[in-house]
Amino acid sequence: MDSIFLITMLIVIFALVFDFINGFHDTANAIATSVSTKALRPRHAIILAAVMNFVGAMTFTGVAKTITKDIVDPFTLPNGSIVILAALLAAITWNLITWYYGIPSSSSHALIGSIAGAAIAAAGFSALRWSGFLNIIAALIISPILAFVVGYIVYTIIKFIFKNANLAKTNRNFRMMQILTAAVQSYSHGTNDAQKAMGIITLALMTNGYLTAHDVPFWVQLSCATAMGLGTSVGGWKIIKTVGGKIMKIRPVNGVAADITGASVIFGATLIHLPVSTTHVISSSIMGVGTAHRVKGVNWGTAKSMVITWVITLPISATLAGILYLVLSLFMT
Numbered sequence: 001m002d003s004i005f006l007i008t009m010l011i012v013i014f015a016l017v018f019d020f021i022n023g024f025h026d027t028a029n030a031i032a033t034s035v036s037t038k039a040l041r042p043r044h045a046i047i048l049a050a051v052m053n054f055v056g057a058m059t060f061t062g063v064a065k066t067i068t069k070d071i072v073d074p075f076t077l078p079n080g081s082i083v084i085l086a087a088l089l090a091a092i093t094w095n096l097i098t099w100y101y102g103i104p105s106s107s108s109h110a111l112i113g114s115i116a117g118a119a120i121a122a123a124g125f126s127a128l129r130w131s132g133f134l135n136i137i138a139a140l141i142i143s144p145i146l147a148f149v150v151g152y153i154v155y156t157i158i159k160f161i162f163k164n165a166n167l168a169k170t171n172r173n174f175r176m177m178q179i180l181t182a183a184v185q186s187y188s189h190g191t192n193d194a195q196k197a198m199g200i201i202t203l204a205l206m207t208n209g210y211l212t213a214h215d216v217p218f219w220v221q222l223s224c225a226t227a228m229g230l231g232t233s234v235g236g237w238k239i240i241k242t243v244g245g246k247i248m249k250i251r252p253v254n255g256v257a258a259d260i261t262g263a264s265v266i267f268g269a270t271l272i273h274l275p276v277s278t279t280h281v282i283s284s285s286i287m288g289v290g291t292a293h294r295v296k297g298v299n300w301g302t303a304k305s306m307v308i309t310w311v312i313t314l315p316i317s318a319t320l321a322g323i324l325y326l327v328l329s330l331f332m333t
Contacts, residue, residue: 004208007081007332011204014088016227019197021095022107023053023231029282030186030262033255039178048179049186050232056190057225061216062273063192067199068206068214070132071112072119080207082328083122084200087114090321098309106277109313111196112136117318121325139274144284144310147265151288155257159292162253174252181259186232188266189278194228196275249297254289261285280310 030053031045040048074080091110098105119127162170201220205211250258262282269276283306290298 003332004081007085008204008208008210011081011084011088012201012223014085014092015197015200015204016223018088018092018095018107018111018200019194019224019227020231020234021092021099022193022197023050023228024099024234029279030189031182032282033250033258033286034178034182036250037175037178037252037255039175039252039255040182045182046233048183049189050229052183052186053190053194053232054225054229056187056192057194057198057228058190058221060191060270061195061198061221063195063270063275064198064202064216064221065214066132066136066273066275067196068203070129070136071115072127072129072203074203074206077119077123077127077207079122079325079329079332081204082332083115083118083325084204084207086118086121086325086328087111087321088200089324090114090117090317093320094313094317098313103306103309105309105313106140106279107193108196108275108277108279109140109310110317111200112140112275113314113317114321115200117321118325120318121322122329136275139269139276140280143265143269143276144280147261147281147284148288148291150265151258151261151285152292154261155254155289155292158253158257171252174256178252178255178259181256181263185259185263185266185282188263188270190225190228191270192266192276193278194224195270197224197227250286254286254293257289258282258285261288277310 031040031049034040035042035045068074072080072083077083088111091107091114094105094110094114095107116128116133198216198220201224202211202214202216205217205220206214211217262278262285265281265285266276266278283303287298287303
Protein backbone atom coordinates (compact mmCIF):
# COMPACT_ATOMS: atom_id res chain seq x y z
CA MET A 1 0.00 0.00 0.00
CA ASP A 2 1.23 3.50 -0.87
CA SER A 3 2.74 5.10 2.27
CA ILE A 4 1.17 8.51 1.48
CA PHE A 5 -2.25 6.94 1.12
CA LEU A 6 -1.77 4.96 4.34
CA ILE A 7 -0.81 7.98 6.44
CA THR A 8 -3.67 9.97 4.91
CA MET A 9 -6.08 7.22 5.95
CA LEU A 10 -4.63 7.25 9.48
CA ILE A 11 -5.17 11.00 9.67
CA VAL A 12 -8.78 10.65 8.51
CA ILE A 13 -9.41 7.92 11.08
CA PHE A 14 -7.83 9.82 13.97
CA ALA A 15 -9.57 13.06 12.94
CA LEU A 16 -12.90 11.25 13.18
CA VAL A 17 -11.85 9.80 16.54
CA PHE A 18 -11.03 13.35 17.66
CA ASP A 19 -14.47 14.52 16.51
CA PHE A 20 -16.14 11.60 18.30
CA ILE A 21 -14.30 12.45 21.53
CA ASN A 22 -15.09 16.12 20.98
CA GLY A 23 -18.74 15.10 20.82
CA PHE A 24 -18.89 13.67 24.32
CA HIS A 25 -16.19 15.98 25.71
CA ASP A 26 -17.44 19.39 24.57
CA THR A 27 -21.07 18.87 23.67
CA ALA A 28 -21.77 18.03 27.28
CA ASN A 29 -21.42 21.76 27.90
CA ALA A 30 -24.24 22.58 25.50
CA ILE A 31 -26.80 20.53 27.43
CA ALA A 32 -25.42 20.78 30.96
CA THR A 33 -27.70 23.62 32.06
CA SER A 34 -30.89 22.01 30.74
CA VAL A 35 -30.02 18.71 32.42
CA SER A 36 -29.10 20.31 35.74
CA THR A 37 -32.43 22.20 35.93
CA LYS A 38 -34.37 19.08 34.84
CA ALA A 39 -35.74 20.94 31.82
CA LEU A 40 -34.72 17.85 29.86
CA ARG A 41 -34.10 14.29 30.92
CA PRO A 42 -30.48 13.30 30.26
CA ARG A 43 -31.37 10.84 27.48
CA HIS A 44 -33.63 13.36 25.72
CA ALA A 45 -31.02 16.12 26.09
CA ILE A 46 -28.34 13.93 24.53
CA ILE A 47 -30.56 12.96 21.60
CA LEU A 48 -31.47 16.61 21.03
CA ALA A 49 -27.81 17.67 21.20
CA ALA A 50 -26.68 14.89 18.86
CA VAL A 51 -29.24 15.82 16.20
CA MET A 52 -28.62 19.56 16.44
CA ASN A 53 -24.84 19.08 16.41
CA PHE A 54 -25.15 17.08 13.21
CA VAL A 55 -27.36 19.72 11.60
CA GLY A 56 -25.00 22.52 12.67
CA ALA A 57 -21.97 20.67 11.34
CA MET A 58 -23.62 20.25 7.95
CA THR A 59 -24.43 23.95 7.65
CA PHE A 60 -21.07 25.76 7.51
CA THR A 61 -17.46 25.17 6.44
CA GLY A 62 -15.84 28.59 6.98
CA VAL A 63 -14.07 27.63 10.22
CA ALA A 64 -12.67 24.51 8.54
CA LYS A 65 -11.13 26.66 5.81
CA THR A 66 -9.51 28.85 8.48
CA ILE A 67 -7.90 25.76 10.01
CA THR A 68 -6.54 24.67 6.61
CA LYS A 69 -4.86 27.95 5.67
CA ASP A 70 -4.32 30.26 8.66
CA ILE A 71 -2.04 28.20 10.94
CA VAL A 72 0.43 26.61 8.50
CA ASP A 73 0.93 26.45 4.75
CA PRO A 74 0.01 22.88 3.73
CA PHE A 75 1.96 23.13 0.48
CA THR A 76 5.32 24.08 2.01
CA LEU A 77 5.23 22.36 5.41
CA PRO A 78 7.95 19.68 5.58
CA ASN A 79 6.66 16.24 6.65
CA GLY A 80 3.20 17.76 6.71
CA SER A 81 1.42 14.41 7.14
CA ILE A 82 3.47 13.54 10.21
CA VAL A 83 2.85 17.01 11.64
CA ILE A 84 -0.91 16.56 11.27
CA LEU A 85 -0.89 13.02 12.68
CA ALA A 86 1.20 14.07 15.69
CA ALA A 87 -1.14 17.02 16.31
CA LEU A 88 -4.20 14.78 16.27
CA LEU A 89 -2.68 12.22 18.62
CA ALA A 90 -1.62 14.95 21.07
CA ALA A 91 -5.06 16.63 21.03
CA ILE A 92 -6.83 13.28 21.52
CA THR A 93 -4.53 12.40 24.43
CA TRP A 94 -5.13 15.71 26.22
CA ASN A 95 -8.89 15.50 25.64
CA LEU A 96 -9.04 12.03 27.17
CA ILE A 97 -6.95 13.06 30.18
CA THR A 98 -9.15 16.07 30.94
CA TRP A 99 -12.35 14.08 30.29
CA TYR A 100 -11.20 11.38 32.72
CA TYR A 101 -10.81 13.96 35.48
CA GLY A 102 -14.03 15.76 34.53
CA ILE A 103 -12.24 18.99 33.61
CA PRO A 104 -13.99 21.02 30.88
CA SER A 105 -10.86 21.91 28.95
CA SER A 106 -10.87 23.15 25.38
CA SER A 107 -10.63 20.78 22.43
CA SER A 108 -9.99 23.84 20.28
CA HIS A 109 -7.00 24.92 22.36
CA ALA A 110 -5.70 21.35 22.34
CA LEU A 111 -5.97 20.99 18.57
CA ILE A 112 -4.60 24.40 17.62
CA GLY A 113 -1.80 24.16 20.17
CA SER A 114 -0.95 20.70 18.87
CA ILE A 115 -0.79 21.83 15.23
CA ALA A 116 1.51 24.70 16.22
CA GLY A 117 3.73 22.50 18.39
CA ALA A 118 4.16 19.79 15.77
CA ALA A 119 4.82 22.36 13.02
CA ILE A 120 7.45 24.13 15.13
CA ALA A 121 9.13 20.77 15.85
CA ALA A 122 9.20 20.09 12.10
CA ALA A 123 10.38 23.43 10.75
CA GLY A 124 10.87 25.92 13.55
CA PHE A 125 8.78 28.96 14.41
CA SER A 126 8.86 30.16 10.79
CA ALA A 127 6.49 27.30 9.93
CA LEU A 128 3.58 29.20 11.48
CA ARG A 129 1.54 31.74 9.58
CA TRP A 130 1.75 34.24 12.40
CA SER A 131 -0.96 36.63 11.22
CA GLY A 132 -3.63 33.95 10.97
CA PHE A 133 -2.38 32.06 14.01
CA LEU A 134 -2.46 35.15 16.24
CA ASN A 135 -5.98 35.99 15.00
CA ILE A 136 -7.10 32.53 16.10
CA ILE A 137 -5.38 32.91 19.48
CA ALA A 138 -7.03 36.32 19.91
CA ALA A 139 -10.44 34.79 19.20
CA LEU A 140 -9.79 32.03 21.74
CA ILE A 141 -8.87 34.60 24.39
CA ILE A 142 -11.50 37.25 23.66
CA SER A 143 -14.50 34.93 23.23
CA PRO A 144 -14.75 33.74 26.87
CA ILE A 145 -14.29 37.32 28.14
CA LEU A 146 -17.04 38.45 25.78
CA ALA A 147 -19.25 35.56 26.91
CA PHE A 148 -18.78 36.53 30.57
CA VAL A 149 -19.73 40.16 29.88
CA VAL A 150 -22.69 39.30 27.63
CA GLY A 151 -23.90 36.69 30.13
CA TYR A 152 -23.82 39.31 32.89
CA ILE A 153 -25.76 41.79 30.73
CA VAL A 154 -28.34 39.26 29.45
CA TYR A 155 -29.14 38.00 32.94
CA THR A 156 -29.31 41.55 34.33
CA ILE A 157 -31.87 42.45 31.65
CA ILE A 158 -33.92 39.30 32.30
CA LYS A 159 -33.81 39.93 36.06
CA PHE A 160 -35.06 43.49 35.56
CA ILE A 161 -37.89 42.45 33.24
CA PHE A 162 -39.14 39.69 35.53
CA LYS A 163 -38.39 41.30 38.89
CA ASN A 164 -42.11 41.38 39.87
CA ALA A 165 -43.08 38.05 38.29
CA ASN A 166 -44.27 35.00 40.20
CA LEU A 167 -41.12 32.94 40.87
CA ALA A 168 -42.68 29.48 40.48
CA LYS A 169 -44.48 30.39 37.26
CA THR A 170 -41.43 32.14 35.85
CA ASN A 171 -39.19 29.14 36.51
CA ARG A 172 -41.74 26.83 34.89
CA ASN A 173 -41.88 28.98 31.76
CA PHE A 174 -38.10 29.30 31.56
CA ARG A 175 -37.73 25.55 32.01
CA MET A 176 -39.84 25.07 28.89
CA MET A 177 -37.81 27.74 27.09
CA GLN A 178 -34.61 25.85 27.96
CA ILE A 179 -35.55 23.09 25.53
CA LEU A 180 -35.33 25.63 22.71
CA THR A 181 -32.18 27.32 23.98
CA ALA A 182 -30.43 23.97 24.51
CA ALA A 183 -31.24 23.08 20.90
CA VAL A 184 -29.89 26.42 19.65
CA GLN A 185 -26.75 26.06 21.75
CA SER A 186 -26.14 22.53 20.43
CA TYR A 187 -26.66 23.76 16.88
CA SER A 188 -24.16 26.59 17.33
CA HIS A 189 -21.68 24.10 18.81
CA GLY A 190 -21.95 21.96 15.68
CA THR A 191 -21.38 24.96 13.40
CA ASN A 192 -18.00 25.64 15.01
CA ASP A 193 -16.50 22.59 16.72
CA ALA A 194 -17.14 19.92 14.09
CA GLN A 195 -15.42 22.07 11.49
CA LYS A 196 -12.05 21.74 13.23
CA ALA A 197 -11.77 18.07 12.31
CA MET A 198 -13.04 18.91 8.82
CA GLY A 199 -10.19 21.39 8.53
CA ILE A 200 -7.64 18.82 9.70
CA ILE A 201 -8.74 16.23 7.13
CA THR A 202 -8.83 18.84 4.37
CA LEU A 203 -5.35 20.01 5.42
CA ALA A 204 -4.06 16.43 5.14
CA LEU A 205 -5.66 15.98 1.70
CA MET A 206 -4.02 19.18 0.49
CA THR A 207 -0.65 18.31 2.03
CA ASN A 208 -0.61 14.94 0.29
CA GLY A 209 -1.77 16.22 -3.10
CA TYR A 210 -5.35 14.92 -3.05
CA LEU A 211 -6.77 18.47 -3.06
CA THR A 212 -5.50 21.70 -4.58
CA ALA A 213 -8.02 24.11 -3.01
CA HIS A 214 -9.25 24.88 0.49
CA ASP A 215 -12.79 23.67 -0.23
CA VAL A 216 -14.06 20.99 2.18
CA PRO A 217 -15.28 17.87 0.32
CA PHE A 218 -18.85 16.83 1.12
CA TRP A 219 -17.79 13.39 2.36
CA VAL A 220 -15.47 15.06 4.87
CA GLN A 221 -18.27 17.31 6.12
CA LEU A 222 -20.70 14.39 6.39
CA SER A 223 -18.29 12.03 8.13
CA CYS A 224 -17.21 14.67 10.69
CA ALA A 225 -20.82 15.66 11.39
CA THR A 226 -21.70 11.99 11.91
CA ALA A 227 -18.70 11.36 14.18
CA MET A 228 -19.57 14.34 16.38
CA GLY A 229 -23.24 13.34 16.50
CA LEU A 230 -22.31 9.80 17.55
CA GLY A 231 -19.88 11.12 20.16
CA THR A 232 -22.59 13.37 21.54
CA SER A 233 -24.93 10.39 21.83
CA VAL A 234 -22.47 8.76 24.23
CA GLY A 235 -22.68 11.72 26.63
CA GLY A 236 -20.00 13.24 28.81
CA TRP A 237 -21.45 12.89 32.28
CA LYS A 238 -18.35 13.93 34.22
CA ILE A 239 -18.19 17.24 32.40
CA ILE A 240 -21.99 17.72 32.55
CA LYS A 241 -21.72 17.48 36.35
CA THR A 242 -18.91 20.05 36.46
CA VAL A 243 -20.50 22.59 34.13
CA GLY A 244 -24.07 21.97 35.26
CA GLY A 245 -23.57 22.02 38.99
CA LYS A 246 -20.08 22.80 40.23
CA ILE A 247 -19.79 26.35 38.85
CA MET A 248 -23.06 27.55 40.41
CA LYS A 249 -26.51 26.30 41.32
CA ILE A 250 -28.36 26.75 38.03
CA ARG A 251 -32.05 27.63 37.88
CA PRO A 252 -34.05 27.68 34.62
CA VAL A 253 -33.76 31.46 34.22
CA ASN A 254 -29.97 31.23 34.68
CA GLY A 255 -29.81 28.39 32.15
CA VAL A 256 -31.73 30.30 29.50
CA ALA A 257 -29.51 33.38 29.92
CA ALA A 258 -26.34 31.26 29.71
CA ASP A 259 -27.60 29.31 26.68
CA ILE A 260 -28.58 32.45 24.78
CA THR A 261 -25.21 34.00 25.54
CA GLY A 262 -23.16 30.94 24.61
CA ALA A 263 -25.03 30.34 21.37
CA SER A 264 -24.73 34.00 20.32
CA VAL A 265 -20.96 34.20 20.89
CA ILE A 266 -20.24 30.83 19.26
CA PHE A 267 -22.46 31.48 16.24
CA GLY A 268 -20.98 34.96 15.84
CA ALA A 269 -17.50 33.41 15.68
CA THR A 270 -18.72 30.88 13.11
CA LEU A 271 -20.04 33.65 10.88
CA ILE A 272 -16.62 35.34 10.80
CA HIS A 273 -14.89 31.96 10.27
CA LEU A 274 -12.99 31.89 13.55
CA PRO A 275 -12.63 28.78 15.72
CA VAL A 276 -13.44 29.39 19.37
CA SER A 277 -13.57 27.17 22.41
CA THR A 278 -17.19 26.24 22.98
CA THR A 279 -16.14 24.95 26.41
CA HIS A 280 -14.70 28.32 27.42
CA VAL A 281 -17.61 30.26 25.97
CA ILE A 282 -20.32 28.21 27.66
CA SER A 283 -18.54 28.02 31.02
CA SER A 284 -17.80 31.76 30.94
CA SER A 285 -21.44 32.46 30.08
CA ILE A 286 -22.50 30.58 33.21
CA MET A 287 -19.95 32.51 35.29
CA GLY A 288 -21.18 35.83 33.91
CA VAL A 289 -24.80 34.92 34.62
CA GLY A 290 -23.85 33.68 38.10
CA THR A 291 -22.00 36.90 38.88
CA ALA A 292 -25.02 38.96 37.85
CA HIS A 293 -27.26 36.77 39.99
CA ARG A 294 -25.08 36.64 43.11
CA VAL A 295 -21.29 36.84 43.15
CA LYS A 296 -21.00 34.56 46.17
CA GLY A 297 -23.18 31.99 44.42
CA VAL A 298 -20.38 31.21 41.95
CA ASN A 299 -17.97 28.48 43.00
CA TRP A 300 -14.82 30.45 42.25
CA GLY A 301 -12.63 27.49 43.27
CA THR A 302 -14.04 25.42 40.40
CA ALA A 303 -13.81 28.45 38.11
CA LYS A 304 -10.16 28.93 39.05
CA SER A 305 -9.33 25.28 38.29
CA MET A 306 -11.03 25.60 34.91
CA VAL A 307 -9.14 28.79 34.04
CA ILE A 308 -5.82 27.18 34.98
CA THR A 309 -6.65 24.25 32.68
CA TRP A 310 -7.54 26.66 29.88
CA VAL A 311 -4.19 28.46 30.26
CA ILE A 312 -2.03 25.33 30.33
CA THR A 313 -3.79 23.48 27.50
CA LEU A 314 -2.03 25.34 24.66
CA PRO A 315 1.57 24.89 25.90
CA ILE A 316 1.01 21.31 27.11
CA SER A 317 -0.64 20.17 23.88
CA ALA A 318 2.01 21.97 21.81
CA THR A 319 4.82 20.30 23.76
CA LEU A 320 3.16 16.89 23.57
CA ALA A 321 2.64 17.27 19.80
CA GLY A 322 6.25 18.32 19.31
CA ILE A 323 7.48 15.21 21.15
CA LEU A 324 5.12 12.95 19.22
CA TYR A 325 6.30 14.49 15.95
CA LEU A 326 9.93 13.74 16.79
CA VAL A 327 9.04 10.14 17.73
CA LEU A 328 6.86 9.54 14.66
CA SER A 329 9.40 11.09 12.31
CA LEU A 330 11.97 8.50 13.41
CA PHE A 331 9.75 5.70 12.11
CA MET A 332 7.98 7.37 9.19
CA THR A 333 10.74 9.25 7.35
